[in-house]
Amino acid sequence: MKKYFQFIFRSCIAFILLSILWVLFYKYINVSVTPLMVVRKLQSKNEYSIKHQWVPLSKISRTLQLAVICSEDQRFIKHHGFDKKAIEKVIAEHQSGKRLRGASTISQQTAKNVFLWPQRSWVRKGLETYFTFLIETFWSKQRILEVYLNSIEMGDGVYGAEAAARFWFNTSASALHKDQATAIAAILPNPIKFLANPPSAYIQKRKEWIKAQMRNYGTLILEE
Secondary structure (H helix, E strand, O other), X not given: OHHHHHHHHHHHHHHHHHHHHHHHHHHHOOOOOOHHHHHHHHXXXXXXXXXXXXXXXXXXXXXXXXXXXXHHOOOOOOOOOOOHHHHHHHHHHHHOOOOOXXXXXXXXXXXXXXXXXXXXXXHHHHHHXXXXXXXXXXXXXXXXHHHHXXXXXXXXXXXXXXXXXXXXXXXXXXXXXXXXXXXXXXXXXXXXXXXXXXXXXXXXXXXXXXXXXXXXXXXXXXXX
């Protein structure tokens, strides 16, 4: 029994050390592939082409940065990985009889996309919480947003802002204007189902909502 607990203890210590090193590695090295990309390719019955091109945050339109924050996580700059107000709101809505929806922050989505598998489970949620804590500890908000915008799924086989800009609008991520940026941000809840171009009536409505949120938000200021 003593050897068993020693093995468990040493395994936990090894996992913690390796996970910290992994997070520190991606603090400086760009993410070339994510678990979701691999899963999508394995699940595809046909030829699956991955469109992904890493670009620095400075090469991603500030308009897209703001549109995504206003769409996905308006308190991204202020929280430390978890939006307590959003979680409380979701719980209250669920208790009142509404359908349970997610309240994941950009930090949580980044942790999930880069370090974990896509299927939902309590184990994965626990690990997501752990990796969210790590990236919020070791990465800047700029780095979190940079990794997020370069890794997130933005269409069928389309990953990251540069690939999305070229796929949907035949332009670069740096050249996206407000209408294009809000279209990409609008499809993020389900980028496989929705189209950024041409937008459906639902996506057009979401675009207008995001534009209104952007006006209310003001200027995006990210500290290094």
